[in-house]
Amino acid sequence: MTSPTRERKPSWIRAQWPGGQRYGEIVALLRESALHSVCQEARCPNIGECFNRGTATFMILGDTCTRACGFCAVNSGRPAPLDWGEPQRLADTVQRLGLNYVVITSVNRDDAPDGGAAIFAACIDAVRQRRPACSVEVLIPDLLGDWDALATVLSAQPTVLNHNLETVERLYPRVRHQARYARSLELLRRAAEYRPRIPTKSGFMLGLGERREEVSQLLRDLRAANCDLLTIGQYLRPSAKHLPVARYVPPQEFDDIRAEALSLGFAHVESGPMVRSSYHAEEQARAARIFHGALLEEGAQA
Numbered sequence: 001m002t003s004p005t006r007e008r009k010p011s012w013i014r015a016q017w018p019g020g021q022r023y024g025e026i027v028a029l030l031r032e033s034a035l036h037s038v039c040q041e042a043r044c045p046n047i048g049e050c051f052n053r054g055t056a057t058f059m060i061l062g063d064t065c066t067r068a069c070g071f072c073a074v075n076s077g078r079p080a081p082l083d084w085g086e087p088q089r090l091a092d093t094v095q096r097l098g099l100n101y102v103v104i105t106s107v108n109r110d111d112a113p114d115g116g117a118a119i120f121a122a123c124i125d126a127v128r129q130r131r132p133a134c135s136v137e138v139l140i141p142d143l144l145g146d147w148d149a150l151a152t153v154l155s156a157q158p159t160v161l162n163h164n165l166e167t168v169e170r171l172y173p174r175v176r177h178q179a180r181y182a183r184s185l186e187l188l189r190r191a192a193e194y195r196p197r198i199p200t201k202s203g204f205m206l207g208l209g210e211r212r213e214e215v216s217q218l219l220r221d222l223r224a225a226n227c228d229l230l231t232i233g234q235y236l237r238p239s240a241k242h243l244p245v246a247r248y249v250p251p252q253e254f255d256d257i258r259a260e261a262l263s264l265g266f267a268h269v270e271s272g273p274m275v276r277s278s279y280h281a282e283e284q285a286r287a288a289r290i291f292h293g294a295l296l297e298e299g300a301q302a
Contacts, residue, residue, distance in 0.1 A: 010248045012273050013234065057103040057139070057278040058093075060086055060123055061116040065107035067178045071166070071205065073238035074107055082112060082119060091126035094134060101159075101282040102127060105139035108178075115141060117149035124156035135159040137201075137281055145183050147190055154195045160229065160285050161191045162201040164277055165222070168214035175208055175243065185225045192226035199267070199288035203231035203277045206254070209246040219261050228267045228291060229284045232257060233275035249273065267291030 064079040065072070094102055104123050109116040117140075124136045137160040143149040154161065169181040184202075191200050202222055206215070222230065232254060237245050251273060258271035268287035270279055 061106040066110040067108045070243040087122040087126040091130035095130045103137045103278040108141045114149040115143035117152040121156040164203045168210040189225040199228040201229035205235040206249040207235040230269045232271040234273040
């Protein structure tokens with residue numbers, strides 16, 4: 001396996017070294033339950049902080065993706081058959097960890113007729129049955145534009161429906177060559193239309209060669225699709241075989257983009273070099289509930 005590139009990073013790129021009792025407990029329980037965490041598979045820099053807070057993002061549908069995006073550390077290739085025991089194992093693990101908020105994501109499963117949507121829905125249902133007080137956010141793939149599959153996920157009523165754009169439209173052929181920018185926006189738009197009370201969320205990376213005006217257009221496109229929540233982070237190269245970092249974006253620029261996004265009407269924006277999709281997810285969901293409650297109250301008074 002190719003080792004991660006050892007390039008000099010700026011002073012603001014720092015992460016907590018993974019360790020501690022809680023970290024070890026979660027790693028051991030995931031292994032025992034034959035579950036995967038995107039925190040581990042995607043080499044998230046916040047894994048130490050999040051695991052020691054007792055939170056984790058579960059990755060379902062196996063650990064092998066049918067796509068090979070240029071930025072992603074998750075294995076790609078021919079996946080194993082879908083595992084219908086996964087939802088119950090995940091729910092049991094959530095209960096044993098005593099979690100009150102979980103994020104469920106997955107690899108792309110373009111080989112499955114519904115992209116794995118039915119297992120997403122089963123996972124949401126199983127967690128709610130096993131631990132009723134637990135909120136469940138899902139970070140889903142584009143499902144190849146299968147809107148019936150999207151409706152299947154939404155019918156389980158996740159707390160938040162997340163789908164990442166990852167980068168600006170111009171860079172899709174290089175960064176996400178098997179994805180489509182317009183298709184991802186359409187997924188978010190349809191999700192907001194199908195279930196307007198379920199907040200939608202997206203995220204993207206800086207440092208892949210995007211231009212500032214392209215970032216502004218991406219923000220406008222997301223708001224036009226009625227996206228409520230947003231995460232923006234620095235791209236970090238997982239290994240020498242992945243796309244190189246075009247530049248390390250300074251914290252002030254992240255702050256400026258956050259201010260621009262908020263001015264467009266996003267309910268909440270997490271923006272910073274170390275931010276990832278599930279970073280402070282519970283706080284974001286709380287902001288979205290307040291935002292949606294205000295909109296409903298405003299509509300009732302109109």
